[in-house]
Amino acid sequence: xxxxxxxxxxxxxxxxxxxxxxxxxxxxxxxxxxxxxxxxxxxxxxxxxxxxxxxxxxxxxxxxxxxxxxxxxxxxxxxxxxxxxxxxxxxxxxxxxxxxxxxxxxxxxxxxxxxxxxxxxxxxxxxxxxxxxxxxxxxxxxxxxxxxxxxxxxxxxxxxxxxxxxxxxxxxxxxxxxxxxxxxxxxxxxxxxxxxxxxxxxxxxxxxxxxxxxxxxxxxxxxxxxxxxxxxxxxxxx
Amino acid sequence: xxxxxxxxxxxxxxxxxxxxxxxxxxxxxxxxxxxxxxxxxxxxxxxxxxxxxxxxxxxxxxxxxxxxxxxxxxxxxxxxxxxxxxxxxxxxxxxxxxxxxxxxxxxxxxxxxxxxxxxxx
Numbered sequence: 001x002x003x004x005x006x007x008x009x010x011x012x013x014x015x016x017x018x019x020x021x022x023x024x025x026x027x028x029x030x031x032x033x034x035x036x037x038x039x040x041x042x043x044x045x046x047x048x049x050x051x052x053x054x055x056x057x058x059x060x061x062x063x064x065x066x067x068x069x070x071x072x073x074x075x076x077x078x079x080x081x082x083x084x085x086x087x088x089x090x091x092x093x094x095x096x097x098x099x100x101x102x103x104x105x106x107x108x109x110x111x112x113x114x115x116x117x118x119x120x121x122x123x124x125x126x127x128x129x130x131x132x133x134x135x136x137x138x139x140x141x142x143x144x145x146x147x148x149x150x151x152x153x154x155x156x157x158x159x160x161x162x163x164x165x166x167x168x169x170x171x172x173x174x175x176x177x178x179x180x181x182x183x184x185x186x187x188x189x190x191x192x193x194x195x196x197x198x199x200x201x202x203x204x205x206x207x208x209x210x211x212x213x214x215x216x217x218x219x220x221x222x223x224x225x226x227x228x229x230x231x232x233x234x235x236x237x238x
Numbered sequence: 239x240x241x242x243x244x245x246x247x248x249x250x251x252x253x254x255x256x257x258x259x260x261x262x263x264x265x266x267x268x269x270x271x272x273x274x275x276x277x278x279x280x281x282x283x284x285x286x287x288x289x290x291x292x293x294x295x296x297x298x299x300x301x302x303x304x305x306x307x308x309x310x311x312x313x314x315x316x317x318x319x320x321x322x323x324x325x326x327x328x329x330x331x332x333x334x335x336x337x338x339x340x341x342x343x344x345x346x347x348x349x350x351x352x353x354x355x356x357x358x359x
Contacts, residue, residue, distance in 0.1 A: 022308075026301045045300045049307040056311050063312050070305030076295065077302045079246035081267035082253070083292035085274035089285060101346040109339025117331035124323030130316075134327055138335060141303050146265025156309025161328060163307050168332045176333060182340040184347065184354035191339030195332055198299055218339075223268060231263040 012061060018069030025051040038206060043167045043199065049160070063156075077142035084140075084223070087216045095217055098186055105187070106218070109194035110225045113138035114233060129154050132238070135230050137161040140197040143223040151234045162197065169196020170203035185211040193218025242291035249274045 011017040028051060029044030036042040056066055067074070088095075095102065117134045126134070133153035136144040141162045148158035173192045182188055189211030192200040197219045205212030253270030256262065262269065278285050313320070344354065 022304055023301075026304055045303050045307060048301075048304045049310065052304070052308045053311045053314075056308065057314070063309055066308060067305060070308070073302055074305040077306075078250045078267045078270075079243065080295045080299055080302055081265075082246045082249045082270040082274055083295045085249075085271045085278060086285070086289055086292040087296070088271075088275045089278035089282075090289075092279060098347070100350060101343045104346040105339040105343035108342040109335050112338040113331050113335035116334045117327045120330045121323055121327035124326050126320060126323045126327070130320055130324075134324070137328065137331070141306065143265055143268055145306060146268065150263060150265070154313075156306055157313055159303065159306035160310040160313075161324065163303060164325075165328050165332055168329055169336060172333055173336055176336055177340055180337055180341065182344050184344060187340045187343035187347070187354075190343055191336045194339050195335035202300075220271075224264075224272070227264045227268050 012059065013065055015069035015072070018061075018066045019072055020069075021055065022048070022052065022070045022073055025055075041167060041171050043163075043170075045163050045199070046167055049163070077145070081140075081142040081223075084220050087213075088220050091213055091217055094213065098214075101187070102190055102214075102217070102221070105190055106194055106221050106225055109191050109218075110138070110222045110229065113195055113222075114226065114230065118237070130157065132234065133157040134161060135234060136226055137165045138195050138197065139223050139226045140219055143227060147227050147230050151230055163199070166196045166199025169200040173200060173203060174207065186214045189214035190218040193220075194222040197222070239291060242288045245288055246270075246274075246291070246295070 025048040026044060029047035032047055033039075033042050033044045052066070055061075056063065114135055117137055118131060121131050121134050129152065132151055133148055133155075135151060135153065136147035136158060139147065139162065141159050144158050144162045145155045148155045169192060173188070173196070177188050177191075182191075185208045189201075189204040189208070192204050192211070193215030196203075201212060201215035201219050204215035249270035250267050251270075252273060253268065254266030256269050257264060257266040347354070
């Protein structure tokens with residue numbers, strides 16, 4: 001028994017254990033997603049977050065200890081963001097063709113996401129760092145982390161908000177757009193990518209290839225737009 | 239593979255250096271992405287080489303969110319007070335943003351005299 005405790009106390013503080021468990025939790029989440037027939041609300045990231053959080057709380061492990069192992073995965077967000085240049089380049093001809101409606105939808109969709117999230121949060125009594133963490137919540141998380149840090153939000157809270165936003169977007173987008181009568185798949189996909197980043201994009205690809213491609217563009221463009229606008233927005237209203 | 243990964247890291251590094259030295263509001267990786275996109279558009283031959291590594295990385299994009307997402311454990315005891323307002327803000331703003339963005343795209347496209355690309359669902 002003491003041996004097991006010794007092994008545990010060694011492993012629980014080493015990066016190896018938490019890195020391995022992060023990958024394992026993700027594989028379980030991915031398996032559940034596939035088993036459900038790729039339903040948007042069975043989100044692999046959300047499942048991994050719940051599994052790992054529960055594990056940390058029950059074993060009384062601090063997030064700092066966990067992150068020492070998980071940082072190796074976290075680090076890859078940087079090069080992954082750079083890699084988003086590739087889908088941007090591949091769809092360049094289509095981007096140019098619908099440049100005007102896309103630009104308008106980007107500005108409106110991006111601003112509405114930022115302003116309405118902050119306004120609703122403020123109306124419900126949120127203030128300070130927590131409210132600031134809401135500002136970049138529509139943007140893909142590697143970028144949202146950077147924006148949140150720049151404007152003085154809590155980057156870890158922002159990531160959680162980003163992921164939940166993505167799941168909400170993926171669940172509501174099809175019934176919502178049917179309800180308001182937008183049938184053009186470019187418009188449907190693009191707006192979903194702007195409002196719900198990668199998770200919304202994954203959902204759009206399930207529905208239609210064109211919707212998916214435009215969602216990817218929406219995600220990338222809103223990452224750039226929000227990075228530029230969020231600091232100005234915060235200076236004006238905070 | 240190593241070379242292509244090195245290229246991505248190199249662009250991120252240049253992005254970080256530019257962001258810090260000019261105190262730009264953009265995160266370093268975003269600047270790196272823009273620079274790489276410019277390179278790909280002006281020198282398309284680079285594209286196919288880097289494409290495989292890039293899409294490999296992007297196909298596991300959601301895994302990369304997990305470590306930061308688990309950070310929510312630090313806010314668990316605050317969730318009783320901030321949980322509901324945050325949920326209201328997220329649901330409300332996501333619905334509004336999708337609707338506003340899609341309608342804007344549709345109306346601007348029609349105002350230019352173009353038809354919707356697909357009418358059926």
